[in-house]
Amino acid sequence: MCRDPRLRSVRGMIRIDSLTKRYGDLAAVDDVSFTAFPGRVTGFLGPNGAGKSTTLRILTGLAAPTSGRATVLGRRYADLPNPGLDVGVLLDASAQHGGRTGRETLVLAQRTMGLPDAQVDAMLDLVGLTRTESQRRVRDYSLGMRQRLGIATALLGDPRVLILDEPANGLDPAGIRWMRDLLRAFADDGGTVLLSSHLLAEIELVADDIVVIGHGRVVASGATHELLAASGTLVRAHDGEALVSALASAGYRATPGADGGVVTDAGPADAGRVAFAAGLPLVELRSADGTALEEMFLDLTADDQRDPHPIGALA
Amino acid sequence: MTTLTTPPADVVGRSGPRAVPRNRIPRTRLVDVELRKLVDTRASRWLLAAVPLLTLVVAAGVTIWGSDAETAFAALATTNLMPLELLLPLVAVLTVAGEWSQRSALTTFALVPRRGRVVGAQAVALVLVTLAAAAAVVVLSAVGTVVAAQVRGIDAVWDLGTGLTLRSVLAYLAAVAVEFVAAVAIRSTAPAMVACLGFLFVVPMISTVAAGMWSWWAEHGAWFDLSWSLAFLTAPQITGTQWTQVGTSALLWLALPLALGLRRLLRVEIR
Structure with a gap:
């Protein structure tokens, strides 16, 4: 800068x-x-x-x-x-x-x-x-x-x-x-x-x-537009933990979000393929606009939060 | 800077004040603003309005019920000046400490970041108001003397000495100064108010008791106790030694706490 x-x-x-x-x-x-x-x-x-x-x-x-x-x-x-x-x-x-x-x-x-x-x-x-x-x-x-x-x-x-x-x-x-x-x-x-x-x-x-x-x-x-720009893919399955480990074993980074979704650096097509191969039905699959910023912000907030669901801080 | 070519929005009239030259804010303007702050809240307005009102009430009362001697100018003016010792310090505390208690200091010092200039302007404003109040009381007392003489069919007695008047005004200025210093040092209305009443009523009491029990204090206390030495100012005669005692006790009660309070005020984080 x-x-x-x-x-x-x-x-x-x-x-x-x-x-x-x-x-x-x-x-x-x-x-x-x-x-x-x-x-x-x-x-x-x-x-x-x-x-x-x-x-x-x-x-x-x-x-x-x-x-x-x-x-x-x-x-x-x-x-x-x-x-x-x-x-x-x-x-x-x-x-x-x-x-x-x-x-x-x-x-x-x-x-x-x-x-x-x-x-x-x-x-x-x-x-x-x-x-x-x-x-x-x-x-x-x-x-x-x-x-x-x-x-x-x-x-x-x-x-x-x-x-x-x-x-x-x-x-x-x-x-x-x-x-x-x-x-x-x-x-x-x-x-x-x-x-x-x-x-x-x-x-x-x-x-x-x-x-x-x-x-x-x-x-x-x-x-703002750069910080909010597509920074990965948001994938959501009923079994979030299985999804994380499936993505991880396929060589992608995957972080579980606060609300059950998983953010990964895999593209939407790759993320969908991994989930399909693992036999995990997806609830949601989209490019994660702004999600990275939101996650980072939530992480920052989480340390000081009493609320176990820090997503409330954004409401 | 490309966006500067965008046509001006109507929300902020660009043609107006932006043309104002960037000069340092003159001291007279700061004093003018601080004078305004002395009268623009209900509390301080009432305190100041009480000065002429009390004078009129006392003058009327003395005219109707008082003895002839009490209608003499000196007696009337001296009586009428007394409430100033309580009212004006309260105005000082309300204005100067109120700035911090009400947190308007945040705006004040954002507009004038050189904090010492604001404090200086407050001091000047308080001196001006004290002098104006004292002048108003003296003038109203003179009117009261004339009216009382007419009503009673006696000759008006003009016996107020210039020296005593000036010394009395100096005493009131000192009382205001004590509270100004308390406000600067404490920066909170309620405790500064307590300090105000403490100086006026508690300190003289303790000092009197100490003088009764401790002869050294009875002899030398006036060197240290400002409330004591200020009484010399309003007495008919004052000696050179007494002037010095006013000076030393003022150093102790005014200069020292002001220096410490100011040092802190100039550095403290304004929240």
Whole structure:
């Protein structure tokens, strides 16, 4: 990824370079490197506690790294003269002063950035908060409304870069769709979007690039379509164990999936032949789009899961 | 960067603020924002509104029921300035520590990553509000003196010395400063509030008891106890030694914790 020619365009870019953050013996972020490019939505995917939020806090100058470097637009975030005009940040929608009205929250940001008053109403319209709602105190907002208010704060300065931590939390399906369209339009307009999520399905739909993080380390990164591209065959038989051993003895790699299916590097035709020769009736046989990514993600999640069927984490 | 040629989407008005030059956010703007934060929540608005309201109530009460001596300007103004010592520190705690308890610090410091600038602006805003409140109280007290004199048919007595007034205001500033420092060092509303009340009521009590039991403290306590030395400021006369005691105790109660609290605040991870 480092030899990517797009790296030369520094404008509108987020760059994380060998970033490490230690809390005592625990490395919350362990030598993380990746780049988010202009015109693209970069999904930062990982289970809860993988180090996503810590990375984003370091990126936005709210935490100091133990070592390594994070830059936005070629500079350290703290060195941006008026960061709100370049980078829109929403790290936690619930972190807003409950005693202020939604509108007042925006006015404070607008004044800090030195923007015209009209920008506040423009943003309220953009995120779909009515005038009446904006006069209510944030304490009385639902999480979905707080997300919208947070997005409004982030977009207020008309930035070129957006950094969002779990922005879909608390949004209803229509809200999630709205958020996805908004981020798409932002990136299509040349903006850089970095958003984190612990939900693969959500990231898959909007991200052009995906960075997968687990236990503080990047375990996979690349273009979404490449990561999700056919990476083997999904075979399902009633006797999963027999199928695995049949495939293995035929010289293929075969891993049993969490839901009874078997992922193998054999092509669909070969996999079917092996099963037929072993006398195993198949229930399902298809090329495993995205299954490898899903399996990897489930493996990451499984370590911290209490649920014996970690597939639930993707729901 | 090929995608940059895509026509601008309507969602974010590209022609607007992007043209704003990238200058460092001026200090005046930060102070303006912090001043706004002092009055834009219901709690702090009520605390500040209480300053002129209490003054009017006291002035009216003294006019109706008080003795002639109590309607004199000095007496009226001194009485009216007293609530400031409680109200303004509470405003300081609510605003500065509230930023952390309510977690709006996350947005504040994302917009202004140089944290020291925000803390500095908060301090300036608090000084301005304290001075404005003190000025309002003095003016309202003057009005009260005139009205009381008219009602009672006596001559208004203008006996408030400039020196004492200024020293009183300095004492209130110091009280606000103690709570500002507590808020910076503790960064949580409830404990900072307890520290506020502790400084105002518990510390003087303990100090008095200690002075009663321990003659060394009775003689030298004012060098260390700020709540003690601040009382010199509001007395009619103050000596040079007492000024020095104000200074040494302020170092202990203000400068030292501020330095430690600030050091921590500038480094702490904001969650």
